[in-house]
Amino acid sequence: MKVSTRGEYGVRAMFDLTLNYGTGPIPLKEIARRQLISETYLEQLMGALRKAGLVSSKRGAQGGYELSHPPEQITIGQIIRVLEGPITPLDCLDTDSGNGPYCGQPEQCVLRNLWKELQDSMKRVLDNTTLEDLRQDAVKLEVAKGQ
Amino acid sequence: MKVSTRGEYGVRAMFDLTLNYGTGPIPLKEIARRQLISETYLEQLMGALRKAGLVSSKRGAQGGYELSHPPEQITIGQIIRVLEGPITPLDCLDTDSGNGPYCGQPEQCVLRNLWKELQDSMKRVLDNTTLEDLRQDAVKLEVAKGQ
DNA sequence: TTCAATTCCGACGAAATTAGTCGGAAATGA
DNA sequence: TCATTTCCGACTAATTTCGTCGGAATTGAA
Numbered sequence A, B: 001m002k003v004s005t006r007g008e009y010g011v012r013a014m015f016d017l018t019l020n021y022g023t024g025p026i027p028l029k030e031i032a033r034r035q036l037i038s039e040t041y042l043e044q045l046m047g048a049l050r051k052a053g054l055v056s057s058k059r060g061a062q063g064g065y066e067l068s069h070p071p072e073q074i075t076i077g078q079i080i081r082v083l084e085g086p087i088t089p090l091d092c093l094d095t096d097s098g099n100g101p102y103c104g105q106p107e108q109c110v111l112r113n114l115w116k117e118l119q120d121s122m123k124r125v126l127d128n129t130t131l132e133d134l135r136q137d138a139v140k141l142e143v144a145k146g147q
Numbered sequence C: 001t002t003c004a005a006t007t008c009c010g011a012c013g014a015a016a017t018t019a020g021t022c023g024g025a026a027a028t029g030a
Numbered sequence D: 001t002c003a004t005t006t007c008c009g010a011c012t013a014a015t016t017t018c019g020t021c022g023g024a025a026t027t028g029a030a
Helices: A005-019 A028-035 A039-051 A076-084 A106-127 A131-146 B005-019 B028-035 B039-051 B076-084 B106-127 B131-146
Strands: A055-058 A064-067 B055-058 B064-067
Touching (some): A005 A039, A005 A064, A005 A076, A039 A076, A106 B106, B005 B039, B039 B055, B076 B106
Antiparallel strands (some): A055 A064
């Protein structure tokens, strides 16, 4: 029932890019330093996020990564799916992935419904939270701190 | 983000015991056969459930396992916790487990809230579903089938 | 032109977790 | 006494996770 470091670090990195959105490409080294993530490991993750179209990159000096869409158009669910695969507590729930909806035992439908409910509740949180939501939370926290 | 086979099989086994609740101890061999789970593996899981007080056992001939409380008093969350540990997407959310609430970087509080929301939504489903709920779902399905 | 900075790529490796198996001891009812 | 059954701890194989490493390609700036 856990998010692996891929998902956790990926979200951290994307959040970092959100706070720096609009200022040109951010080198991976900076993100890694701020977020305390191994540079070479993060490189892997950014590669996946780039291939999935969530970030764009620029090579060479003054290069780096930036969000390829504004923060309100990127959800946490998208990030997690790229880095951890489908959001599902049980593979057999995932009709897309070749494993059909039928788990072998018809009476198991009851349990299937249980896991489906769990899946839905997870998706509800992850797919309805955007990077912009998080940014605004951060702003509010800063304001609160100042008082 | 997945439930391991420990959790999945454990819930199946407990559901099996629910459908047979009140008829005396059920031998592990029967559960394993009905649920298509390796007998020796299931043995491990039942041992954990017994130590946690969710099932009681009787040794020897005519022995077996049964729920130690009526189905409406056992939640899926209890079963999962015994077999998979705390329900949490991130270890640092778990204040009980020695890893304090503080993740090292104060600004990460925003992300912490995100994961906390996810955790809450998972707990909401798992802690509010009892074995009796599942049994009733099964009864309804049977009724529907008959028509 | 050269050079440092940076992404990109694929292979590799260590550690942890998962998913079991195995052998035998102890209890219990028939 | 014996077949049935739980109980226990150790062991193993496969998979996944969490990275590292070496080097190629690109790019802006001096």
